[in-house]
Amino acid sequence: xxxxxxxxxxxxxxxxxxxxxxxxxxxxxxxxxxxxxxxxxxxxxxxxxxxxxxxxxxxxxxxxxxxxxxxxxxxxxxxxxxxxxxxxxxxxxxxxxxxxxxxxxxxxxxxxxxxxxxxxxxxxxxxx
Amino acid sequence: xxxxxxxxxxxxxxxxxxxxxxxxxxxxxxxxxxxxxxxxxxxxxxxxxxxxxxxxxxxxxxxxxxxxxxxxxxxxxxxxxxxxxxxxxxxxxxxxxxxxxxxxxxxxxxxxxxxxxxxxxxxxxxxxxxxxxxxxxxxxxxxxxxxxxxxxxxxxxxxxxxxxxxxxxxxxxxxxxxxxxxxxxxxxxxxxxxxxxxxxxxxxxxxxxxxxxxxxxxxxxxxxxxxxxxxxxxxxxxxxxxxxxxxxxxxxxxxxxxxxxxxxxxxxxxxxxxxxxxxxxxxxxxxxxxxxxxxxxxxxxxxxxxxxxxxxxxxxxxxxxxxxxxxxxxxxxxxxxxxxxxxxxxxxxxxxxxxxxxxxxxxxxxxxxxxxxxxxxxxxxxxxxxxxxx
Numbered sequence: 056x057x058x059x060x061x062x063x064x065x066x067x068x069x070x071x072x073x074x075x076x077x078x079x080x081x082x083x084x085x086x087x088x089x090x091x092x093x094x095x096x097x098x099x100x101x102x103x104x105x106x107x108x109x110x111x112x113x114x115x116x117x118x119x120x121x122x123x124x125x126x127x128x129x130x131x132x133x134x135x136x137x138x139x140x141x142x143x144x145x146x147x148x149x150x151x152x153x154x155x156x157x158x159x160x161x162x163x164x165x166x167x168x169x170x171x172x173x174x175x176x177x178x179x180x181x182x183x
Numbered sequence: 184x185x186x187x188x189x190x191x192x193x194x195x196x197x198x199x200x201x202x203x204x205x206x207x208x209x210x211x212x213x214x215x216x217x218x219x220x221x222x223x224x225x226x227x228x229x230x231x232x233x234x235x236x237x238x239x240x241x242x243x244x245x246x247x248x249x250x251x252x253x254x255x256x257x258x259x260x261x262x263x264x265x266x267x268x269x270x271x272x273x274x275x276x277x278x279x280x281x282x283x284x285x286x287x288x289x290x291x292x293x294x295x296x297x298x299x300x301x302x303x304x305x306x307x308x309x310x311x312x313x314x315x316x317x318x319x320x321x322x323x324x325x326x327x328x329x330x331x332x333x334x335x336x337x338x339x340x341x342x343x344x345x346x347x348x349x350x351x352x353x354x355x356x357x358x359x360x361x362x363x364x365x366x367x368x369x370x371x372x373x374x375x376x377x378x379x380x381x382x383x384x385x386x387x388x389x390x391x392x393x394x395x396x397x398x399x400x401x402x403x404x405x406x407x408x409x410x411x412x413x414x415x416x417x418x419x420x421x422x423x424x425x426x427x428x429x430x431x432x433x434x435x436x437x438x439x440x441x442x443x444x445x446x447x448x449x450x451x452x453x454x455x456x457x458x459x460x461x462x463x464x465x466x467x468x469x470x471x472x473x474x475x476x477x478x479x480x481x482x483x484x485x486x487x488x489x490x491x492x493x494x495x496x497x498x499x500x501x502x503x504x505x506x507x508x509x510x511x512x513x514x515x516x517x518x519x520x521x522x523x524x525x526x527x528x529x530x531x532x533x534x535x536x537x538x539x540x541x542x543x544x545x546x547x548x549x550x551x552x553x554x555x556x557x558x559x560x561x562x563x564x565x566x567x568x569x570x571x572x573x
Contacts, residue, residue: 064316087433088317095428115338115437117330118383119322123307126322131380134322136331136432143432145321158338169322177321 063090068175072166076107078142086142110182111139113160118153128171137162137179146177187281188408188415189568191220191401192528197516198365199298200395205234205241209294210253212397212521216290217254220401221413227401228286230260231277233270233293234520236308237262240296254290266312267469269293270398271523271555271564277402278422278566287407292399295518305393309519312558314430326390326470328431328559330382333472335437337384340487344384347471348375349493351388351513354468357500358510360539365394365516389471394516398525417531421456421567423449429561438487440560443480447554447565451482454550454567458482461567462548463533464504465526467556468511474498477554478506481565500543508533508540523555523564530568 067089070077079087079102081094086105093100116135119126126132133148133156144164148156162179169176193215195208209232217224230251238244247260265272270293277291297305309325318328336342352372358364370388378386408415425445428434451457458481466477478489483504492498498506509515509529512522530551532538549570556563 090316095433115331115335117327117334117385118380119324119327119330120379120383121302121306121324121326121381122322123310123319123324124303125307125319127303129322132322134327134331136437145318145323145430145432147322158334174320 068166071164071177076164077104078107079103080105080141084141088142088144105141107142107164108139110161110163111137111144113156113158113162114138114143115158116148116156125172125174126169129169135179137164144177146179148179150180186405187278187419188403188405189400189417189419189527189531190222190403190408190413190415191216191218192399192531193219194363194398194521194525194528195396196363197394197396197518201299203395205237205243205246205294205296206249206253208296208395208397209250209292209399212292212294213250213254213290213399216292216399216401222288222401222403224255226288227254227256227258227290229258229280229289230254231263231273231289231291232260233263233273233523235264235266235269235295236311236519237296239308240300250294265562266557267467267517267519268523268555268557268562268564269520271526272424272562274400274524274527274566275422275424275564278419281402281404288401288403290399290401292397292524293520293522294397295520296395297393297518298395302393317430317432324382326382326385329470329472330385331431332437332476332559333384336472336475336490339438340490342490344376345372346490346494347389348372350468350471350474351375353493353499354507354511354513357508357540358514361510361515362539364510364514365392366510366514385470391469391512391517394518396516396518396521398521398528400524400527416571417534418569418571419566420569421450421452421454423447423453423565425563427561429558431559440476440480440556440563442560442563443477443554443556443565446563447481450565450567454569456550456567460550461504461552463508463530463544463551464506464554465509465511465529465551466506466554467522468507468513469517469556471513473556474506474511476560477556481552481554500540505543508538508543523553526553526555527566527568534568534570
């Protein structure tokens with residue numbers, strides 16, 4: 056993990072943890088997460104910072120029963136992709152029984168430590 | 184149409200080979216392919232070698248020259264890493280090397296050794312095919328990534344775990360006579376549905392096994408084949424390569440795989456064929472849903488319609504379009520770096536009648552397709568193989 060790779064991402068996680076989540080949009084309005092220097096969809100390099108909406112909607116999810124070693128103590132856990140309008144995030148769903156996780160469910164995004172390694176993980180919790 | 188000829192194939196059995204190193208396995212596959220082609224190592228111009236995690240599993244980088252040595256040559260070589268599409272890309276690049284006139288005889292293949300890593304180590308290794316920052320750090324495993332796509336597909340088009348189970352049952356059944364297959368074990372739909380869950384909606388039988396193995400092909404120009412009076416009755420008439428974003432969340436849809444679609448378009452155009460001309464297909468069924476994605480992206484089914492193909496019998500060996508007669512990754516096994524080359528070898532031997540499942544191929548069949556995918560189809564290759572009439 057080099058600062059060159061993770062610098063922008065760490066700053067993004069810090070902001071998300073503080074409730075000030077953001078994303079980037081290129082001139083063609085493709086939504087992206089840091090770190091990016093160019094849009095993979097159109098090559099545009101004019102990336103503007105935008106505020107991440109407070110809640111998003113689960114697009115798809117899975118319960119992982121066989122984890123990688125970094126998530127050994129978490130399994131089984133739910134991983135989901137959540138749509139925040141212009142941008143999507145991938146993270147772990149907490150605060151809801153895994154059988155009750157559903158597509159279109161509204162959640163908020165934050166950052167919490169993994170139960171195994173203490174590494175920071177994007178975490179979704181049910182929207183109040 | 185490209186006239187690159189496929190003159191020889193070789194592979195180890197796929198499975199658990201704790202007593203064999205990578206160089207040993209690739210030597211067996213490569214030397215067998217050279218013998219099958221009737222080509223001496225001295226005539227090989229280049230080696231294109233696919234491998235994914237050899238640096239982790241065998242603590243060995245720079246495997247290209249090592250594998251060339253194992254075949255009895257020191258010709259220029261390169262290791263091509265594109266996750267599970269590593270040797271599909273090796274074949275693709277080899278076809279281009281011959282097609283451009285840069286080479287006359289090329290060995291293309293791949294090897295992976297994974298069982299020595301254990302389940303946790305291999306799961307960790309395979310997860311490296313996903314985006315580390317956006318996905319692996321969010322708990323995404325490789326089965327988990329495909330499970331995310333499967334649920335999105337079900338949500339958009341419908342489909343059930345039972346539809347997927349029929350794919351597993353079909354591919355296990357096809358592998359029963361393939362002695363190179365990792366799993367020669369009949370399963371039922373009920374067994375597939377009751378298997379322990381790995382990443383919902385997938386159970387154990389929705390996933391390919393963790394395998395060791397190697398596969399190799401000898402490709403040559405028509406000029407070399409003619410000059411040396413070699414039997415090379417199958418041509419690779421089209422080769423395509425497509426790409427996509429690494430992270431699933433950056434894609435506009437999770438229910439389709441545009442990289443395969445792109446690769447298929449290039450390969451079909453090059454071969455001057457369309458999907459209706461294809462008699463058999465070997466597709467990248469690392470998970471049962473992946474076979475569905477492949478068949479739709481290859482244009483053999485409309486979007487949302489391949490999910491029931493195995494259940495309806497259409498893709499079984501007595502169906503209209505037999506798919507994965509080798510057993511697929513699902514039952515033949517998936518030594519990642521060897522898979523793409525092994526698929527091409529399977530199509531070639533099915534077409535020339537030397538594969539144990541060749542009786543399922545229609546007598547007048549002349550065209551087959553191999554589709555190989557990397558990661559969650561951030562890379563894909565499609566090769567069109569044709570029996571040539573001379």
